[in-house]
Amino acid sequence: MTDTRLHYRKPLLETPFHPRIAAANRLSEWGAWAGYVSALAFGDTEMEYTAIRNGASVYDLCPMVKYRITGPDAAAYLDRLTVRNVGKMAVDSVHYTVWCDDDGKVMDDGTLFRFGPENFLICCQERHLPWLLDCTWGFDVTVTEVTPDIAALSLQGPCTASVLTAAGFDVNALKPFRIAHFPFENGTLHISRTGFTGDLGYELWCDPTDALPLWDHLMQSGAPWGIRPIGTQALDLARIEAGFIITNMDFIPAEQALREDRVRSPFELGLDWLIDWGKSHFNGRRALMAERAKGSEWALVGLDIEGNISTEGSLIYHGKQREVGHITAATWSPTTKRNIAIAQLRRPYHDKKNKDLWVEVYALRELQYVKLMLKARVVPRPFYAPTRRRTTPPGVT
Amino acid sequence: MLSSDRASDAIVIGGGTNGLACATRLAQSGRKVTLLESADHIGGGAVTTEFAPGYRVSGLAHILHMLDPRVARGMALDKHGLTLIASNLSTTLLGNDPLVMTGQRVSGLSSTDQQAWDALSTKLTRFANALAPFRQMTPPRPARGVGNDLAKLARLGLNLRRMGQTDFREFLRMILINVADVLEDDLTDDRLMGLLAFDTMLGAWLGPRSPNSLILLLNRLSGGALTLPRGGMGAVADAMAQSAQAAGVNIRTNANVARIEITTDRATGVALTNGETLTAGLIVSAINPRTTFENLVGPRGFDTGLLRQSRNIRSRGGAAKLHLALTGTPDFRGADLKSRLVIAPSVNAVENAFNPVKYNEVPAHPVMEIILPSAHEPGMAPQGHHSLSAVVQFAPHAPADPDRARSTMLANILTTLEDHAPGIGALIARSELLMPYDIAARYGMQGGNWHHGELAVEQMLFLRPFAGVSQYETPLPGLWLAGAGAHPGGGISGASGWNAAERIIKVQP
Numbered sequence: 001m002t003d004t005r006l007h008y009r010k011p012l013l014e015t016p017f018h019p020r021i022a023a024a025n026r027l028s029e030w031g032a033w034a035g036y037v038s039a040l041a042f043g044d045t046e047m048e049y050t051a052i053r054n055g056a057s058v059y060d061l062c063p064m065v066k067y068r069i070t071g072p073d074a075a076a077y078l079d080r081l082t083v084r085n086v087g088k089m090a091v092d093s094v095h096y097t098v099w100c101d102d103d104g105k106v107m108d109d110g111t112l113f114r115f116g117p118e119n120f121l122i123c124c125q126e127r128h129l130p131w132l133l134d135c136t137w138g139f140d141v142t143v144t145e146v147t148p149d150i151a152a153l154s155l156q157g158p159c160t161a162s163v164l165t166a167a168g169f170d171v172n173a174l175k176p177f178r179i180a181h182f183p184f185e186n187g188t189l190h191i192s193r194t195g196f197t198g199d200l201g202y203e204l205w206c207d208p209t210d211a212l213p214l215w216d217h218l219m220q221s222g223a224p225w226g227i228r229p230i231g232t233q234a235l236d237l238a239r240i241e242a243g244f245i246i247t248n249m250d251f252i253p254a255e256q257a258l259r260e261d262r263v264r265s266p267f268e269l270g271l272d273w274l275i276d277w278g279k280s281h282f283n284g285r286r287a288l289m290a291e292r293a294k295g296s297e298w299a300l301v302g303l304d305i306e307g308n309i310s311t312e313g314s315l316i317y318h319g320k321q322r323e324v325g326h327i328t329a330a331t332w333s334p335t336t337k338r339n340i341a342i343a344q345l346r347r348p349y350h351d352k353k354n355k356d357l358w359v360e361v362y363a364l365r366e367l368q369y370v371k372l373m374l375k376a377r378v379v380p381r382p383f384y385a386p387t388r389r390r391t392t393p394p395g396v397t
Numbered sequence: 398m399l400s401s402d403r404a405s406d407a408i409v410i411g412g413g414t415n416g417l418a419c420a421t422r423l424a425q426s427g428r429k430v431t432l433l434e435s436a437d438h439i440g441g442g443a444v445t446t447e448f449a450p451g452y453r454v455s456g457l458a459h460i461l462h463m464l465d466p467r468v469a470r471g472m473a474l475d476k477h478g479l480t481l482i483a484s485n486l487s488t489t490l491l492g493n494d495p496l497v498m499t500g501q502r503v504s505g506l507s508s509t510d511q512q513a514w515d516a517l518s519t520k521l522t523r524f525a526n527a528l529a530p531f532r533q534m535t536p537p538r539p540a541r542g543v544g545n546d547l548a549k550l551a552r553l554g555l556n557l558r559r560m561g562q563t564d565f566r567e568f569l570r571m572i573l574i575n576v577a578d579v580l581e582d583d584l585t586d587d588r589l590m591g592l593l594a595f596d597t598m599l600g601a602w603l604g605p606r607s608p609n610s611l612i613l614l615l616n617r618l619s620g621g622a623l624t625l626p627r628g629g630m631g632a633v634a635d636a637m638a639q640s641a642q643a644a645g646v647n648i649r650t651n652a653n654v655a656r657i658e659i660t661t662d663r664a665t666g667v668a669l670t671n672g673e674t675l676t677a678g679l680i681v682s683a684i685n686p687r688t689t690f691e692n693l694v695g696p697r698g699f700d701t702g703l704l705r706q707s708r709n710i711r712s713r714g715g716a717a718k719l720h721l722a723l724t725g726t727p728d729f730r731g732a733d734l735k736s737r738l739v740i741a742p743s744v745n746a747v748e749n750a751f752n753p754v755k756y757n758e759v760p761a762h763p764v765m766e767i768i769l770p771s772a773h774e775p776g777m778a779p780q781g782h783h784s785l786s787a788v789v790q791f792a793p794h795a796p797a798d799p800d801r802a803r804s805t806m807l808a809n810i811l812t813t814l815e816d817h818a819p820g821i822g823a824l825i826a827r828s829e830l831l832m833p834y835d836i837a838a839r840y841g842m843q844g845g846n847w848h849h850g851e852l853a854v855e856q857m858l859f860l861r862p863f864a865g866v867s868q869y870e871t872p873l874p875g876l877w878l879a880g881a882g883a884h885p886g887g888g889i890s891g892a893s894g895w896n897a898a899e900r901i902i903k904v905q906p
Contacts, residue, residue, distance in 0.1 A: 080696050102702035102872075134705050138696040283700045286662070286872055 012037040015062035016151040016211035036063035041231035048234035056159045056227040061152035069120040071141035085276035089114045092179040104287030105254035105263035125247040151211035156201030159225035161394040167221035172393040185210040198242025200388045243381025250328040268298035299350035302381035303341040317358045324349040340383045354378045405431040407679040413441025415894030416683030417637040418468045419879040422898030424644040435653035440634030449827035451779045452722040454786040455630035458889045463620040468891035472640035479636035482773045486623035487736040491817045496588045510586045517583045525618035532885040535900045536858040577605040587743040595741035600847040602715040604751035609854040657693045664875035685849045686862040686882035698873045706863040714833030714845025717792035721785040722827035729818045738767040754791040759805045765789040794833035849882035869897040
């Protein structure tokens, strides 16, 4: 029936939730994400964003690239692959991590799930199977891409614990970065207290055959809290407020960079805190040690910019003269009422010389660009961090 | 677990010619050196073996012509027992109308071809001489701050320019082309072209029409005369071992390294398969680079990108080694048995022998180089008998059925031999044919390639064994390479080992 040679007739795959998402997508705003068709917005991005911060939101995570790592050496393999200490991970826990090439440049970031002593799942933005397979040399481990085998939903917002409890999944005892398991339909629903919004939230993982029943069940149980599906645009607002970065938006993964000065190390992305220097050898360790001794060229910072004009893609100047960096993500933050941005800055303009930074914005005003020079301040990330994201049992404040 | 009571400054892994050269040079610099060889004798590919009772041959390499003069001098090999039984071997190209070549002099050519060959030979020799000094130095890397010897490079560059504009232009035109084109441009004699094409391909996994093959001929021409050591190639290893010991090197045989020990991201010693551990501040591996990177260290000490490069070192062996025990004197239609006998009738004969090997099949008409050590000195075969040693090109390195390929190959070789030496088949008391995979198993050469990694343009100089580790130092602090897999490559030369030692002495005086 399906002749794989005819794949070009339908270049984008549909996720297991697609029938529901297509029906709900009043605007028909679609984008491509890792080979899948993905909703950018359903009807009103502001309302969707509001669901994230004030109610409950559902986002289809299926296109997220997923690799299963199993075998006796799975933990040792991941300790060699990634910079963080995997041996310390408890079963049913999750951590955020990055992995580097030999030069210590970041290939991708992602979340690592430990489902058992020898059973892990990596979730990330880009595809890495050749690299992950080449990393298996010397390890008794199996790496499989399982992207299409797992249906995933992100349930985010202050009311999500209530929604899940109403749906029969009691997650009140579930701590951040932990996983719980519940029987659902014919299989198991795995719920992790993780997310990409900086708010209280959960990610739900199930067999694709259970995807539509799960969607319907959540929508029904969540109705009292105004649960609604959200698109990538609303999520992007929330993730910028949370100060999270996205591969290929805030940095170029090392394997894809063509220009040799485009690659970035964990130091240059503010992720050096992930590195466990004391564990056994891991990819990029020597290069990172050298960089730690010698210093880095770039830094990733949060900016607070005067006014309310979003500054996406803008160049940053020191003293309005010297170009010292660029904005990788920016938005007017509805919750903090600030004009915020994530930026890459040449050192030391990120700290020692950060007093005279200006963002050059070309604002389109009725088909005509207006050039603005806006004052920018380096500020800590996250821009918004409600305590409810960490509290257990989850409160609603 | 045992622990050695005698700590060394340096441990050299592998007792082949490069390991011996490197260990000796390091010992001469005042270091306390231990050399570890897994076999029960030193020498690696420089070995004399008795393959049948009373019949002895050089077990792998059988002609000495690339020995690095620095090694010969620096190790005083003549004082340690190395003598030559033949100092300038002639070559006889077998066939209906044999051709004899000594050095670059050929007899039996037409006057036109004689002139053309004289001119071509002069030109190629000039190019080879311009390149030869690169063999004796750490390869320059096209990068900053990597310790390139800029003064020496400038001198070598000047040497190249000193050829004059016309020759330099010719050099640039020819340096990357194939040897068949060069020969066919200038010569007409099939025999001479066949011989030169064969000599170019010795030990390579290329045909005469493969791109970049000329550079292998230039590499060969940068060596010296064809010589035979008295007692076979094992005598070279013995002399080197004596020299090493005289310099204070502690040589240990039957010492098989299982892994390199790493402490706080530094190579600090080795663990032997018998459980013993030895420590030293400097570990030099003169064995195969792939074995070193992947088996002795692996992911404990190397990143995935490096191991990926290591696994991509191309190392296909294209040569088989034949040993025959002959109960009488073979007759190659009257050819001088003290000469190097070559069967390679034409460029196309060499190319055609290579073609099936591309598909891991056995050539019907192999081309080969034959030496009869027993014709040069007594003791290599019983009185009145002969031992025959031949390098046979081309043989498949990974056929589907290795045993069948070996027997087919042997049959095809013997048919070819019978053509050139009628009756030789009846004289054979014992035969031994080492296919590339047998050479791999016996000598630890990946793929059975003599050079521990194919010698080809894309794996030469700063790309040998691959970019980033071409200057003998590996990213694992304290671990260095010194084998033929590193620049400038194999052959019984000791150049890689000597270069590595010189580099170590320069960087860590």
